[in-house]
Amino acid sequence: MQILCLGPLVLRTLSGDVVAHRSLRSRLLVALLVNLGSTVSKDLLIRELWPLPPEDAIGAIHAHVSRLRRDLDRWCGKELVTLQPRYPGYRLELDDRVEVDSARFERLAKVTGRLPRGNPHAIMETAQEALELWRDEPFTGLDVGLEGQAARLRLQETRLSLWEILIESALAADRCSEIIADARKLALSFPFRERLQAKIMVALYRAGRQADALETYHHARSRLAEELGVEPTPALRRWMTAILRHDTVLLQNSWLFEELGPTG
Numbered sequence: 001m002q003i004l005c006l007g008p009l010v011l012r013t014l015s016g017d018v019v020a021h022r023s024l025r026s027r028l029l030v031a032l033l034v035n036l037g038s039t040v041s042k043d044l045l046i047r048e049l050w051p052l053p054p055e056d057a058i059g060a061i062h063a064h065v066s067r068l069r070r071d072l073d074r075w076c077g078k079e080l081v082t083l084q085p086r087y088p089g090y091r092l093e094l095d096d097r098v099e100v101d102s103a104r105f106e107r108l109a110k111v112t113g114r115l116p117r118g119n120p121h122a123i124m125e126t127a128q129e130a131l132e133l134w135r136d137e138p139f140t141g142l143d144v145g146l147e148g149q150a151a152r153l154r155l156q157e158t159r160l161s162l163w164e165i166l167i168e169s170a171l172a173a174d175r176c177s178e179i180i181a182d183a184r185k186l187a188l189s190f191p192f193r194e195r196l197q198a199k200i201m202v203a204l205y206r207a208g209r210q211a212d213a214l215e216t217y218h219h220a221r222s223r224l225a226e227e228l229g230v231e232p233t234p235a236l237r238r239w240m241t242a243i244l245r246h247d248t249v250l251l252q253n254s255w256l257f258e259e260l261g262p263t264g
Contacts, residue, residue, distance in 0.1 A: 001080055003094075005033060005102040006155070007135030009142060011075055018075045022143050024049050025068050030144045032083065032092035034151040036100065041089040048145030065090055102155060105133045109158050112165055120172035127166040134159055160186075160193060167199040172253045176203040187216050191223035194232060198239045205243050205250050213243050 002012040009020035009030065020026040031048040032040055046057045054060050069083045080095045094100070108130035115123045138152045163186055170179045180203060187200045197220045204213035217240045221232050231237075242250055 030148040120169035124169040191220040
């Protein structure tokens with residue numbers, strides 16, 4: 001069985017997929033999933049479910065937990081997923097046979113960060129394995145509480161950090177062409193993340209696409225000016241200048257794990 005969080009929330013069982021829809025019960029399930037294996041207090045769950053709690057919030061939480069437990073028993077079976085009362089709240093626990101994609105994603109991210117920098121091929125493959133799990137924004141379409149929102153932000157940050165590492169390893173392994181298409185889409189989605197923009201620009205240049213590298217810079221510059229009223233940092237501007245000049249620093253790998261920006 002699988003629980004898929006990196007995109008729409010889906011419980012993938014032997015009987016088929018159960019897709020979570022926007023509801024208080026889905027918000028409750030998300031709050032328990034992002035604290036998997038830990039006890040979540042009733043007070044926290046109340047804050048997750050209601051900006052303005054009902055008069056009998058404790059009773060309402062108990063009712064929602066009971067209904068969610070019945071649903072999970074029906075969909076997954078008690079031997080795979082258990083939702084039990086644990087002072088001062090409730091705990092969701094999974095059998096070892098249940099895989100959660102977000103947990104695997106974060107494990108692979110940690111493995112990627114521990115791999116030797118001198119082995120870019122291994123780094124690239126592990127980062128790609130993690131990124132392939134990403135379908136869309138975590139819990140897509142669900143109105144999650146603060147716990148779910150924090151998990152979304154953490155997972156998104158992990159994803160972008162993995163992309164930076166993937167681009168660095170592709171540059172070091174001379175495999176830029178393999179990641180360029182997806183990297184360009186990412187550049188359009190995150191114009192304010194300048195380290196990522198710079199690495200994508202260099203990867204495009206190394207792939208023989210100087211014009212696309214410059215277009216990436218100008219798109220980021222336009223978005224920064226239009227939405228934030230600022231110019232790119234000096235570091236990003238130096239990379240653009242280096243691309244215009246065909247600076248040999250663009251062909252070096254020594255800068256990859258250092259602060260970006262040619263010093264000249």
